[in-house]
Amino acid sequence: MKTSQTFQKLMQYVKPYRLFFVLSILLAIVAVVTQLYIPILFGQCIDCMIYQGHVDLARLATFGSKIGILIMVNAITTWFMNVVNNHMAFSIVKDMRAQIMRQIQHLPLSFLDGHGIGDILGRMIADVDQISDGLLLGFTQLFSGVITIVVTIVFMFRIDFWISLLIVLMSPASFFVAKWISKHSYRMFQKMTQTREKLTAYIEEMVGNEKIIQSFGYGQRASHTFQNTNQDLQDYSQKAIFYSSLTNPSTRFMNSLMYAVVVGVGSIFILQNALTVGSLSVLLSYANQYMRPFNDISSVVTEFQNALACANRVFEIMDAPQEPQENPNDLIVNKESVDWQDVNFSYVPSHPLIQHVSFQVQPGQKIAIVGPTGCGKTTMINLLMRFYDIDSGAILIDGTDIRNVNRHSLRQQFGMVLQDTWIKEATVRENLCMGKIYSEDEIEAACQSCRSWDFIETMPNGLDTKINVHSLSQGQQQLLCITRVMLIKPKMLILDEATSNIDTRTEVLVQQAFDTLMKGRTSFVIAHRLSTIINANQILVMKDGQIIERGKHDELLAQNGFYANLYNSQFEQIA
């Protein structure tokens, strides 16, 4: 996206705060005019001191009190302007974060799968913070900078035309030096942001999988990669700061040069009686004031360019195409029958995955999907839940094509228990009653039937005990997740490899809980341990995205094919 487009988009977020925007400009005008009027009064004070021992004290006192009042007005308006600007900048970034959050909820899963969590986190937190810094500096220094330049020009020309012209003609030199520097620092700031993103994603990945890293002794390699990226971040940050810190010394040098020229020319004018000492002191003060905003603006430009680079990354999320317009029709399920008709799907067009998959599920049946890793089991669930849409064929539920109904009503029909359990930092009750409040009796009954009551009962505050992922074993987490699904009483179930990672005794409990949950419900089960699906009504054996065998456990064993091999190899492992 072009910088001008990014800027225009960013300004859309400023629009709701236009009243504050106007107020900020008015306050900046008052602050600048009061500040610039003070040197005129000081100049007049100097001209009151006619020569040694001869000072007009009465006029000096009048000017002194005027200076005092202006200083106070200036301080109050500057403070108030900062309050207004802070309010605007922080409100804008709050709005942006809220919109990103809303957008994420409407993005297709493929977008989230394609970007790491660290990347999205970085855009939402660090990049938006950077935008806030850029906007704040922009509001605070850009407004008053531009107003200072305009008002100074007016005041200066009223005092002396030629010296003022000299100042105005010399000032662009300093500005161009600053612009040249900021062009280079922008490139470095961009690289710095990208590397910081990479580092955030890496830390998130490594810290989240610390146990696995340690068990594989991967720590040293992980920290080596971390150190390299960290080093890159240091290099880019230092270069970015190096260039941007050149701005001040170089522009100050140019200013001092101009100051010296004004002193020289001004002295000649005084000798010719064309200027008073007081007026020269006012002009010198203005020469200084006039250049300062140029310097400020150039550092604002650097910061603002950095903010625009970040805004660009944030808008990539905001502009990502949302899931296609939802069909207004709700899925109405009575019998819970499912029909897959010649379904084909691929994540990447050049690599076909699910190919010509057809099967029928009668209401209340338990369907097991088995097969080697990567054969497409989880993908089948992704298609059934419409996390991804199929490329061709059809999936019908009670005769309705799931593409002809909205996703929300489709997903409401299913209860899911996945291998990755989700326990939030809250009480047991809050973890169980997600989205709906249940009575004490309902919760207890569900916990009893799903075997989670035994350990909940032993907790210090029972259902009101605060828990998190670390305070529960893997098996306990799964029992809670099963209870949670039991409470919502879904019409159909999806259980994805839910019995791995737990000890044998808990596995028996979890299996019993699953059996209770599945009673009378159409269920899809993905299990690596074939012993848990012996009683399934239909087992679909998958390989490379195709169903290569199907039938009941005994029938498949009798075929002595792929499934029989898989089953016997697991049985031998256990024996």
Ligand SMILES: Nc1ncnc2c1ncn2[C@@H]1O[C@H](COP(=O)(O)OP(=O)(O)OP(=O)(O)O)[C@@H](O)[C@H]1O
């Ligand atoms: N979001 C995705 N984008 C691209 N490819 C993907 C995506 N998700 C899965 N795949 C690929 O699709 C293939 C099937 O993946 P899937 O997760 O369905 O397999 P699975 O049978 O469930 O495997 P496992 O038993 O290991 O969980 C794999 O090769 C995988 O790399």
